[in-house]
Amino acid sequence: xxxxxxxxxxxxxxxxxxxxxxxxxxxxxxxxxxxxxxxxxxxxxxxxxxxxxxxxxxxxxxxxxxxxxxxxxxxxxxxxxxxxxxxxxxxxxxxxxxxxxxxxxxxxxxxxxxxxxxxxxxxxxxxxxxxxxxxxxxxxxxxxxxxxxxxxxxxxxxxxxxxxxxxxxxxxxxxxxxxxxxxxxxxxxxxxxxxxxxxxxxxxxx
Ligand code: ADP
Ligand code: MG
Ligand code: MG
Numbered sequence: 001x002x003x004x005x006x007x008x009x010x011x012x013x014x015x016x017x018x019x020x021x022x023x024x025x026x027x028x029x030x031x032x033x034x035x036x037x038x039x040x041x042x043x044x045x046x047x048x049x050x051x052x053x054x055x056x057x058x059x060x061x062x063x064x065x066x067x068x069x070x071x072x073x074x075x076x077x078x079x080x081x082x083x084x085x086x087x088x089x090x091x092x093x094x095x096x097x098x099x100x101x102x103x104x105x106x107x108x109x110x111x112x113x114x115x116x117x118x119x120x121x122x123x124x125x126x127x128x129x130x131x132x133x134x135x136x137x138x139x140x141x142x143x144x145x146x147x148x149x150x151x152x153x154x155x156x157x158x159x160x161x162x163x164x165x166x167x168x169x170x171x172x173x174x175x176x177x178x179x180x181x182x183x184x185x186x187x188x189x190x191x192x193x194x195x196x197x198x199x200x201x202x203x204x205x206x
Contacts, residue, residue, distance in 0.1 A: 007204035012042035034189035059093035087113035125171035127190035152202035
């Protein structure tokens with residue numbers, strides 16, 4: 001439990017530390033607010049976590065994160081990440097530790113939430129281009145018997161490749177789609193924040 005809260009606090013730190021970078025990426029192909037949106041959301045998450053006395057399980061922590069992101073972020077990323085955390089929360093309901101099977105289920109549920117909410121598929125230059133290859137790498141390592149940290153490490157590497165891949169494709173969802181071919185050559189801000197989130201969670205899967 002303490003570990004789950006520490007992981008969320010670390011997520012907030014990393015997002016806030018990357019506020020300028022995420023905003024710059026969004027300036028090139030969107031409306032220059034992704035870092036600002038995510039920072040607003042995670043600052044609210046941090047203060048809510050500090051204010052809540054008792055969170056009885058990991059599901060409650062993740063539900064609080066998801067609800068807070070939805071209500072504070074504004075922008076497409078808020079409902080998308082918010083839904084992802086709420087879906088992962090449902091898997092973690094009543095749990096105080098995360099094992100590898102549960103982590104896989106949470107990951108799958110989170111991606112399912114993003115797809116239900118945003119109706120995007122892989123290859124449209126969104127956060128899914130980091131998350132879906134990461135999930136595939138995770139499950140591939142899992143069946144080989146890798147540890148949770150091992151699986152997350154490979155997943156993070158796949159997310160990094162996914163971020164690189166977003167530079168090569170045209171955006172067909174979200175604001176960047178207004179640019180059409182001019183979106184080529186630019187890295188997707190949401191894929192980048194997804195990579196940062198995975199990289200941070202990897203450090204906590206001890
Ligand atoms: P907005 O575009 O409303 O200003 P943000 O800038 O915070 O919101 O977030 C933009 C990011 O959201 C994009 O870089 C992309 O990764 C992601 N995104 C946008 N639309 C979708 C969608 N339909 N499905 C998945 N991700 C999306
Ligand atoms: Mg934006
Ligand atoms: Mg916006």
